Amino acid sequence: GQQVMQIPQYQHVQEGEDFTTYCNSSTTLSNIQWYKQRPGGHPVFLIQLVKSGEVKKQKRLTFQFGEAKKNSSLHITATQTTDVGTYFCAWGAQKLVFGQGTRLTINP
Amino acid sequence: GAVVSQHPSRVICKSGTSVKIECRSLDFQATTMFWYRQFPKQSLMLMATSNEGSKATYEQGVEKDKFLINHASLTLSTLTVTSAHPEDSSFYICSASPWTGQETQYFGPGTRLLVL
Numbered sequence: 001g002q003q004v005m006q007i008p009q010y011q012h013v014q015e016g017e018d019f020t021t022y023c024n025s026s027t028t029l030s031n032i033q034w035y036k037q038r039p040g041g042h043p044v045f046l047i048q049l050v051k052s053g054e055v056k057k058q059k060r061l062t063f064q065f066g067e068a069k070k071n072s073s074l075h076i077t078a079t080q081t082t083d084v085g086t087y088f089c090a091w092g093a094q095k096l097v098f099g100q101g102t103r104l105t106i107n108p
Numbered sequence: 109g110a111v112v113s114q115h116p117s118r119v120i121c122k123s124g125t126s127v128k129i130e131c132r133s134l135d136f137q138a139t140t141m142f143w144y145r146q147f148p149k150q151s152l153m154l155m156a157t158s159n160e161g162s163k164a165t166y167e168q169g170v171e172k173d174k175f176l177i178n179h180a181s182l183t184l185s186t187l188t189v190t191s192a193h194p195e196d197s198s199f200y201i202c203s204a205s206p207w208t209g210q211e212t213q214y215f216g217p218g219t220r221l222l223v224l
Contacts, residue, residue, distance in 0.1 A: 042215045042217050
């Protein structure tokens with residue numbers, strides 16, 4: 001069956017450093033979404049990627065969908081303390097399956 | 109954007125009692141809502157799909173008689189944890205989408221359940 005791994009599980013950075021989380025699938029994904037969950041909060045939709053090789057940017061966040069639509073990444077440039085939280089990739093048609101998440105902590 | 113609310117935000121109950129959690133779409137209608145459970149430091153696990161006017165669809169391993177779902181209207185789905193036990197303590201989150209067939213989900217704020 002389909003297996004999707006999200007790595008790393010944890011990442012601690014100094015404020016101002018960059019951060020990247022990856023989702024890797026054993027099979028082709030029709031789409032991939034990214035969510036952010038602040039500590040104690042609920043997941044908040046960030047973006048959806050659908051096209052092969054797609055790259056989208058939201059200010060300091062860059063999202064990529066691989067050419068084979070099996071990999072995706074979220075990159076944050078120059079992290080700020082407000083970026084703290086857990087970032088999840090998710091996929092599926094209406095019924096979402098979530099990756100394991102990457103918990104980002106930042107040293108101010 | 110679309111707003112989904114949940115009530116209550118927190119609940120503490122005794123073992124053996126039942127707890128009802130409400131999920132409402134405030135500014136849109138949702139024929140389908142989803143219920144997730146999240147244990148501390150873990151990912152979200154889909155429990156069931158709530159379908160307005162019909163029976164819910166449960167994921168493998170989720171007991172339908174223990175987690176009763178009712179989707180009585182286009183803006184309200186309820187999850188009742190029956191005969192709750194300490195192992196049911198978790199963060200329960202619902203989601204819905206304003207658009208049929210669209211994958212993007214809007215999540216409620218979640219309900220933290222603690223069973224003593």
